[in-house]
Amino acid sequence: MPAHVNDHVSTPSSPPVPGRQVALIGNPNTGKTTLFNRLCGLRARTANYPGSTAEMRIGRCDRGDQRLEIVDLPGIYGMDLDLPESRMCRDCLDGRLEETPDAILVVIDATAPARGISLAIAAIARRLPTVVALNMADLAARRGLSFDEAKMATKLGVPVVAISGRTGRGMDSLVDALHTAIPGHAVLPLPSATNLERRAWIDGVIAESMGGHDAVGSSRDSVFDRLDKAFTHPILGLAVFVGVMGVLFWTIFSLAGVPMDLIDVLFEKFGGLAADVLPAGSVRDLVVDGIIGGVAGTVVFLPQILILFFLLALLEDTGYLARAAFVMDRVMCRFGLPGQAFVPMLSSHACALPGIMSARLVPDRDDRLATILVAPFMSCTARLPVYVLLIGLLFDGSPWLAGFAFAGCYLLGAAAALISAFIARRTILPGRSRPMVLELPAYRRPSIRNAVLVSWDRGMVFLKNAGTVILGIVIVMWWLSAYPRAETPENAIALRSEAANMMATAPAEAENLEAEAERLELNAQQSGSFAGQIGNFAQPLFAPLGADRTLTVGILTSFLAREVFVSSLAVLQGGGSDVDDDESVLKLVRDAKRPDGSPLFNTATAASMLVFFVLAMQCLPTLAVTRRETGSWKWPALQFAWMTGLAWILSALVFAVVTASTTP
Amino acid sequence: MTFQQHKTTPAPPSIETVDAARLESSASRGAQPASQGQRRPLTLCPAGCRATIHTDELDLDARTMLEAMGVEHGCEVEICKVGSPCILRIESTRFGVGREVASRITATVTATLHGSALPG
Missing domain, CATH: 3.40.50.300 (P-loop containing nucleotide triphosphate hydrolases)
Known part of the structure; x- marks a missing residue:
């Protein structure tokens, strides 16, 4: 030789x-x-x-x-x-x-x-x-x-x-x-x-x-054979997969709730402490609202990320994930994605951040990029408050229809993801996927130590990202919505002094007046801020979706984070920032009027906004994580343009169709 | 670590080598004869048989990848499961092969489970 x-x-x-x-x-x-x-x-x-x-x-x-x-x-x-x-x-x-x-x-x-x-x-x-x-x-x-x-x-x-x-x-x-x-x-x-x-x-x-010699044909192999047949069976394998994923996500939601609340409370206390210590002014606003508020909004997802990666590492260690990839490959390959893409897409239902980070399970680069690009289409928990509000407006008193609409939002997101992946794999990411051949590791007991170290590593990567790119973006967005400072409107000053006079005799009415004054102040600030000015400028762009200036500002501010849309609307309609009960917000928004006296939301507007919020890319931290995982701003830019463009087109279409069908 | 003489992996007792007599016998029982050396798509091989696999109909990328993984042209495998995926075992390592790739891999069955007849 x-x-x-x-x-x-x-x-x-x-x-x-x-x-x-x-x-x-x-x-x-x-x-x-x-x-x-x-x-x-x-x-x-x-x-x-x-x-x-x-x-x-x-x-x-x-x-x-x-x-x-x-x-x-x-x-x-x-x-x-x-x-x-x-x-x-x-x-x-x-x-x-x-x-x-x-x-x-x-x-x-x-x-x-x-x-x-x-x-x-x-x-x-x-x-x-x-x-x-x-x-x-x-x-x-x-x-x-x-x-x-x-x-x-x-x-x-x-x-x-x-x-x-x-x-x-x-x-x-x-x-x-x-x-x-x-x-x-x-x-x-x-x-x-x-x-x-x-x-x-x-x-x-x-x-x-x-x-x-390795005893091939032993009872161990016989057990492995049976497990392989069960886990890769078209029906039984799918049932096992659904069960395993159900338990995985149930565990994440059950366990992550408490630490997420704790993080919320911790940052709230921290913000309060900073507000007490720092003198009133721009620096305090920057620290409390910009930095602490912005970081809190992202770091709150850390428990979900830690638990997800811990459980995924355990699952991978057992040898099950390689089998599960084949089960989902039958479905995913029709859309140009490999079976491994299913876990990131499913994870994105909790939050797109861990979903995108878990796309590293996908071995092929192009498959991975396609997965990352479309994962944020999946309806995440941040969209839920918006769905609740808009579906509540559309199907008030019809719980069955509301339920179907809710399921429809999830299906629309999933369909948009799969069809987008199909298009991406045939246009911007052409070429064949890596052949679907995987080594099936032996089944074994997972290592807790290893899973802890893997989830710790992912958590540190996420925190580093949250403390750098995401923090920078959040500060810029806060600055755009907070500056230039608007003067307090005269009618708000008048309402406040009236409220002060009535506080002793009619406290309930005084509170209402305070709320109205706050609404006027916020409205003035929103209109006068750079974000508001952009909103005014951009209103014609959102007019085909049925949005007036108020809704346009709401949409633009929700690009920071979707859930902001609901609180912005509540505050703008005089509810004050402490209104967090669904029913109260729903009533406020349903009764809201435009300057011409017409309702802020009619059926067509609510339907078009719902479609827009299902499909649009409105999460800056997700864009930052996409940039980190792909190493270039090109991919988040494409992700933003494609998702938001598709959302705009379909929303405009829905608005036109519903308007035509509801106008006598 | 104790050193022992290396032994080749023996075929499990439930697997019998395909021989001419059995093929004749299976033919006489009405089963379609399968000659030793006949290549058939991996997806048409019976589960539980041993076979020599041929990857020469795959494109170069897939073939190179399979070779690096240890699934080489001409190597003997045990076919644990047929379908989507096909599951092969080489020594103690198992591989799942997606339907698309499996349909382009051919195999020559060398031994069937319990000496059963090969499908046509």
């Missing part, structure tokens, strides 16, 4: 070198992330690859005075594949991204080592100090496999250490080997060797260094 000609083999031993940078590579499902978490724990951070949008995790592993910096590269099946993750590994190992790493750690699944050895050959050929970790050695032993690490090390020319990332077995030996490793010297197949030649060489290594 053609091979490198090296006349000796050595298991290296050189003095310890502190501060080595180690690139961690391996096939998917070899326990690479578990090993990384075992070595680094919380001493890890997520960063972008230089010049790229892909993320890598960098961790520190300290043992005594020895330090390793470990870079966790994406799981790959081959170094030479024309796939982004393979390119990234090549670029990293060849020093095209940053400096060439000091050493390579190749993780191999001890229960099925052939593919891992093939990857190790490609790594060793880089002539960098290399160590091979035979992971899941405990599992291999339980399955009746045994191996001689020294013999395998002799054949590969690099140290081989049997470990278990899950239990921590062999970690000290592994770290020692990484500190002392030097480039391998062994007779390896040349890159030009044919597959058969390479495979024969690998089979030889396995035959010489491994013993026993």
